[in-house]
Amino acid sequence: MxxxxxxxxxxxxxxxxKPNPFCLIILDQPLTHVKLFERLWDRATFKFAADGGANRLYDAFKDTPTLLEKYVPDEIAGDMDSLRDDTKDYYESKGVPVTKVSEQMTTDLMKCVIILDDKEMSKTHPKLDIVAFPALGGRFDHTIANINILYELKDQIERRVILVSDxxxxxxxxxxxxxxxxxxxxxxxxxxxxxxxxxxxxxxxxxxxxxxxxxxxxxxxxxxxxxxxxxxxxxxxxxxxxxxxxxxxxx
Known part of the structure; x- marks a missing residue:
């Protein structure tokens, strides 16, 4: 059959x-479509900022303190070659863990997925779908790397992966x-x-x-x-x- x-x-x-529960991963591109961002954020079960994605999140709302307070990720992860000190200091003051993964054989997006896998294996989280945003546009090599993630994760049949752009x-x-x-x-x-x-x-x-x-x-x-x-x-x-x-x- x-x-x-x-x-x-x-x-x-x-x-x-009612979507499947998903993890939203904010990537290192400008957050220009605020309405789309807000809809994804409000529906996500867990929120990562992937390295420089935390800068984008901070910069998008730093002039509106109530929104900056509202949109605080659950974790920041990556190799930390892009995370600024002011961004790091702010989110750490809000209790956000910053997880540095130094190896250079995976992208920051994949580093977040691997950390999520570890959380799920320890049963601190249910199995979540992955939604990456903004995932297309910007640097072409980043776009191709994000599309490659779809191929890398295709055998995880219990997890759906969706790339979202504006x-x-x-x-x-x-x-x-x-x-x-x-x-x-x-x-x-x-x-x-x-x-x-x-x-x-x-x-x-x-x-x-x-x-x-x-x-x-x-x-x-x-x-x-x-x-x-x-x-x-x-x-x-x-x-x-x-x-x-x-x-x-x-x-």
């Missing part, structure tokens, strides 16, 4: 939906069959499905321009600038592919 993996990434943004929700669909339940009040209609790193042969249903056993690869055809034609998008792929949708204006 074929196993179908069901997805509904828009749940993290829909105020009427404009997009992005996930990884592993080899197999997937049903993506789209919430048109918070996402779409534009979307894309792309293999990164290796070709993928895909069949889709529910898109304006569907694929039928079509081989997609960089240097050939990739399905960008597509559009929802249904609330349910069906994808079958023989290799991992990245699925991305645009975020609508939030009320």
């Amino acid at each position: 074929n196993i179908i993996t069901h997805w509904c990434p828009g749940n993290i943004l829909d105020p009427n939906a 404009q997009n929700l992005t996930i990884l669909l592993d080899k197999g069959q997937h049903h993506i339940h789209c919430l048109k009040n918070v996402e779409g209609p534009h979307c894309g499905i792309m293999p990164i790193g290796a070709p993928a042969t895909m069949t889709t249903k529910g898109l304006k321009w569907n694929l039928e056993n079509h081989k997609c690869f960089f240097g050939g055809m990739v399905s960008t600038c597509n559009v929802f034609d249904s609330d349910l998008i069906q994808v079958e792929t023989d290799s991992p592919v990245v699925w991305t949708t645009e975020i609508m204006d939030l009320e």
Whole structure:
């Protein structure tokens, strides 16, 4: 029997939906979409600031003391090559632990995930999905590193990973069959499905321009600038592919 993996990434943004419990990881990019940030923050079970992400959090609200007091992360983690002294001093004064991980073979985002794994193994936390924000845009090498995290964590089937930018929700669909339940009040209609790193042969249903056993690869055809034609998008792929949708204006 074929196993179908069901997805509904828009749940993290829909105020009427109940998402899986998730850990929000704030990354080192400017927090310009405050309404989106606030919605993610208010729904998160645990909040990390990944190294310089703490600077971004502090800078976004330092001129509004009530908001600065409100948006205090549960932990700051990373190699601490970006964390400023004023940021560190402020959050430590609020009781926030600052965890330095010196090794340089993982990104600050992955360092946070590894620390979260340790907390979950010690049963101090339930298994949480991962939401990273702002995860796309800014430095291109950082964007690629964050997309690579999707591939690194794809075998953790009990944990979903969602990359969020000001404009997009992005996930990884592993080899197999997937049903993506789209919430048109918070996402779409534009979307894309792309293999990164290796070709993928895909069949889709529910898109304006569907694929039928079509081989997609960089240097050939990739399905960008597509559009929802249904609330349910069906994808079958023989290799991992990245699925991305645009975020609508939030009320």
